[in-house]
Amino acid sequence: MHLASLELRDFRRYVHADLELGPGVTVLEGANGAGKTTILEAAAWVALGRSFRGVPDATLVRDGAETAVVRAAVRSGSDGVGRHQTLDAELRRAGRNRVLVNGHALARARDRLDLLRVTIFTPDDLALVKGGPAGRREYLDDLLGFLAARYDAARADYEKVLRHRNALLKGGLRGADAQHTLEVFDEQLARAGAELVRGRLRLVGRLEAHLGAAYAALAGRPAEVAGRYEADWAPDGIDPDDAEAVLRDALVALHRREVERGVTLAGPHRDEWRILLDGMDARTHASQGEQRCLALALRLGGHAVGRETIGAAPVLLLDDVFSELDPTRADALAAALPAGQTLITTATTIPTAVRPERHLRVEAGRVLAGAA
Amino acid sequence: MASVYEGPIQALIDELGRLPGVGPKSAQRIAFHLLKIPPEDVARLATTIVEAKRQVTWCRRCFNFATGDLCTYCLDExxxxxxxxxxxxxxxxxxxxxxxxxxxxxxxxxxxxxxxxxxxxxxxxxxxxxxxxxxxxxxxxxxxxxxxxxxxxxxxxxxxxxxxxxxxxxxLASGLPVGGDLEYADEITLGRALEGRRDL
Structure with a gap:
């Protein structure tokens, strides 16, 4: 799949921009603050239905406008020559957003993924490696939801059950009724949690080979990248077939402490996926450069798993990726860029090995066609 | 929504807005409609609401709505x-x-x-x-x-x-809606239906 064109209207600082795009690498070049990332944000919004920066949709509407519009012409299909289809997104400052596929309202939010999927890397992704476990859990769960709708549902179910259970625990659990209710939510938490954990474990297994390959290509040296899924409720490791029973038993054993603390103390919301580089915890032992490479490898690995699953490469959006890498690693990335469509923003020159198909200059909220 | 109407109008909009499924815009529309129609129509609506509230209680047995001691289903021999x-x-x-x-x-x-x-x-x-x-x-x-x-x-x-x-x-079992096409089933429902499949 690829974006054949992208049109922005009243989206952040853009009054209007029309970009001709196509397969291969497109470089968006411009000074800091020119609006390069905004182009990627618009493309990602169409695919995800939200900003990858995590900001509210209303803030994406240009000051002075009521509605922002992003219109994407998409070529779907594994070879990128499939039908031309359009995705229109209207973001309103107040009221409901609207997404149209070929002029028709989208029946289900997920249906847009049949047309367009994106993998996005931003410099903030360093936190995936350097930060706490929450970011890595989110990375896994986002990727899971991207791969199969049931995991979006499992995640939403889990979060809901967790909120109910925490509310119950905060209430102090007085009386036999409350005790029985807690047991019911133990069971539900274990069921939804085990589903989520089984998905994470399968994903982690599939990711590992891709991570290693992506990292080795970027770092220019063979390296052993491994992920270790750790759960306090299963200290000896998780048997996927047994996860539900083990988690439920762990919750039952924690009841007293949980009532004291008023929160759920075991489950996938507290698990850790530790990334090991040559056997050492990358969060604490890897250098800044290695961590950057790993963060990028995480996104490229997820990209590869996505391509495997859906049979077509998602559109790869790389925000300001070269400024973060030393020249050797930048060259390595250029050589390792997967086939398919890639949009790269940069404030500096890009390595010669990139060989872009298209070169666009971005200046103060305007897109100018540049010399290729 | 800020109070932009005179006292009684705003009070009506606020009351209507408290009803389930009625947003500020709908509340405003209903309020203006009520103010436009003949007073006897409004009185009939008001009486109907008050009467329904007065006459309808919970069925003593099953807690369905009932106009007497028991609801229609509990009375049905x-x-x-x-x-x-x-x-x-x-x-x-x-x-x-x-x-x-x-x-x-x-x-x-x-x-x-x-x-x-x-x-x-x-x-x-x-x-x-x-x-x-x-x-x-x-x-x-x-x-x-x-x-x-x-x-x-x-x-x-x-x-x-x-x-x-x-x-x-x-x-109750969960599964596919009858009479629908498989291609229109959402992935979650279809996934559950696959899980709960039966031998034929």
Missing amino acids: RRDRTVCCVVEEARDIVAVERTHEFHGSYHVLQGAIAPIEGVGPEQLRIKELLARIGDEGITEVILATNPNIEGEATAMYLARLCKPLEIRVTR
């Missing part, structure tokens, strides 16, 4: 009292009745367990259900709560309570 379909709300009875497949009795819980909203088993008509099982000779309880987190939790809670009573406890 032809219904099978040994099977009881447990639903969250009175409106769910209407949905089950439309099938014309069920001829047993009902029990309305008047909600579902939802600790986030502060609803526990004690706020629901659960004690009353247990009393009925003992008194009425119910042999099967069909748990027809909604297939969401709260409905499932409520069903699970009830199933545990009913277990020692040695009665049959069943739960």
Whole structure:
């Protein structure tokens, strides 16, 4: 799949921009603050239905406008020559957003993924490696939801059950009724949690080979990248077939402490996926450069798993990726860029090995066609 | 929405806006409609609301709406009292009745367990259900709560309570909508239907 064109209207600082795009690498070049990332944000919004920066949709509407519009012409299909289809997104400052596929309202939010999927890397992704476990859990769960709708549902179910259970625990659990209710939510938490954990474990297994390959290509040296899924409720490791029973038993054993603390103390919301580089915890032992490479490898690995699953490469959006890498690693990335469509923003020159198909200059909220 | 109308108009909009499913825009539209129509039409609506509220109470047995002591289903002698379909709300009875497949009795819980909203088993008509099982000779309880987190939790809670009573406890199946096309089924429902597949 690829974006054949992208049109922005009243989206952040853009009054209007029309970009001709196509397969291969497109470089968006411009000074800091020119609006390069905004182009990627618009493309990602169409695919995800939200900003990858995590900001509210209303803030994406240009000051002075009521509605922002992003219109994407998409070529779907594994070879990128499939039908031309359009995705229109209207973001309103107040009221409901609207997404149209070929002029028709989208029946289900997920249906847009049949047309367009994106993998996005931003410099903030360093936190995936350097930060706490929450970011890595989110990375896994986002990727899971991207791969199969049931995991979006499992995640939403889990979060809901967790909120109910925490509310119950905060209430102090007085009386036999409350005790029985807690047991019911133990069971539900274990069921939804085990589903989520089984998905994470399968994903982690599939990711590992891709991570290693992506990292080795970027770092220019063979390296052993491994992920270790750790759960306090299963200290000896998780048997996927047994996860539900083990988690439920762990919750039952924690009841007293949980009532004291008023929160759920075991489950996938507290698990850790530790990334090991040559056997050492990358969060604490890897250098800044290695961590950057790993963060990028995480996104490229997820990209590869996505391509495997859906049979077509998602559109790869790389925000300001070269400024973060030393020249050797930048060259390595250029050589390792997967086939398919890639949009790269940069404030500096890009390595010669990139060989872009298209070169666009971005200046103060305007897109100018540049010399290729 | 800020108060931009004169006292009584705004008060009406505010009251209407408190109704379920009525947003600020709808509240405003209904209010303007009421102010435009003849006074006798408004009076009729007001009387109807007050009268309905005065006459309609809960059925003493199943907690469906009733205009007397018992609701229509509890008064109907032809219904099978040994099977009881447990639903969250009175409106769910209407949905089950439309099938014309069920001829047993009902029990309305008047909600579902939802600790986030502060609803526990004690706020629901659960004690009353247990009393009925003992008194009425119910042999099967069909748990027809909604297939969401709260409905499932409520069903699970009830199933545990009913277990020692040695009665049959069943739960509605979840699966594909009949008459629909497979290609239009959402992935979650289709996934559940695959999980619950049967041998032929």
